Amino acid sequence: MAARGGPSAYARSVLRIIDARTGEPVDAAPARRGLTRIEAHTEGFDVTALRILLVADLLVRALELGGTPVWALLDEERQQAELRAGAAALGVRPFEDGRDAASGLGEAQVLHVVREGGAEPDGVRVTVAPVHSEAPPAEADPAALRLALLSRRRSVPVRLDTAALADAHDTLVRWRRAVAGWAQRPSRPIPDEVRTELRTAWEDDLDVPGVLGVLRWVESAPDLPDGARFETYAYADRLLGLDLTHDLGTSS
Template sequence: MPAYARRRAYARLVLRITDARTGEPVDATPARRGLTRVQAHTRGSDPTHLRVLLVADLLVRALELGGTPVWALLTGEGRQAELRAAGAALGVRPFEDGGDTGAGLGEAQVLHVVGEGGATPDGVRVAVAPVLWEAPGAPGDADPAALRMALLARPRSATLRIGPATLDEAGATLDRWRRAVADWAGRPSRPVPDPVRADLRTAWEDDLDTAGVLGVLRAVETDPDLADGARFETYAYADRLLGLDLTRDLGAPA
């Protein structure tokens, strides 16, 4: 049965995120409509802190997709230029320097994204588990798109081991999907089916479950009852969160 066959109710979904201080889920969107600050806290440019920056980027994307204005900040120490460059290669959009934010701009909500055990000021603490790098060479030597795909494939609360096989599998899946999306783009357009859209949104609104989003895309890829035009629109829609550049090969020679 396709992952999206559960047909959840889609009305008024709200992004909920686990606060590491309490272990309880909280609304990432403020009760009163207003600015949300997403602040990434890093202590270097290693793979774990690159994952912290990526999770912050995903939070910004998810909030903006829900219509929430966001102020994205990076506060860190040690090799910040390297971290920003590695993040840019991964498709992370620019974050402002959060070194001296003070009281901010009267934001209605503050979400602090930090590695496990990291301390933050008051506000919701979004903890990110470590990355154990087991691939040859430095992370900067890996294909950035494959690395982003690998980082998205596991819940942020789970320690992630990245070795050669992990990167190869992620790269192969990404290549296959990009070719498929380019092919589907040439078929008659169809809207994203309502149950598929509901499952995509339910996954990312549930503690930013990118692994669940990828699972829906795998089901869509092989469902014989879906038109190719609907597959294309589904992948393009999900990529607004995932940032995998799935439509990159549109118009490229076969």
């Protein structure tokens, strides 16, 4: 995989996100490294609301990987218990209650994660397309559901059906087994061009499908040491939150 042009993989991370109000990309983190506040506006509890929380979680992870302090809030008065339980099952880290956010913490950037066509708060709006579900999420493996929701860019609607969830489950099983096997080989550093491809993808309006595409390439790339495959998957999982090291110690 050829590295794209631009700065070194170890240069300052710059996550840029499309502001739905203007259609223009903006820096998700201020240049002076101040605090970024992320507010998730779910408008009730459904699968699209869970996708909103997942996108907010990805923003938190991406910014923290770049060294930016983040304050994550859930701005919702209804069905908070259901939202928090569903988010926890998906591996979304807890959000503070947005009703306590009026005073602020001197944040330099505010990102509002909202559903497409939903609320229009002041500040940068990060819109999330709807989820059309034919399979009740409660019956799905949470990790497979997370991967299925990650498989499309946030601006693209997701259709959750039995086939989509089965495909996500099979991919997770295969990757976790592969990671467990690679872990038994000598460790090797992530190639610079692979690290650059990963960062370039998620810093481009949170292109998570692009990250998944890099992992698919790494999975079978010729002449790539297994130790480097392991380190690549473990590094990318800091963003993806798929517990790809789940099977460590179980591979024969």
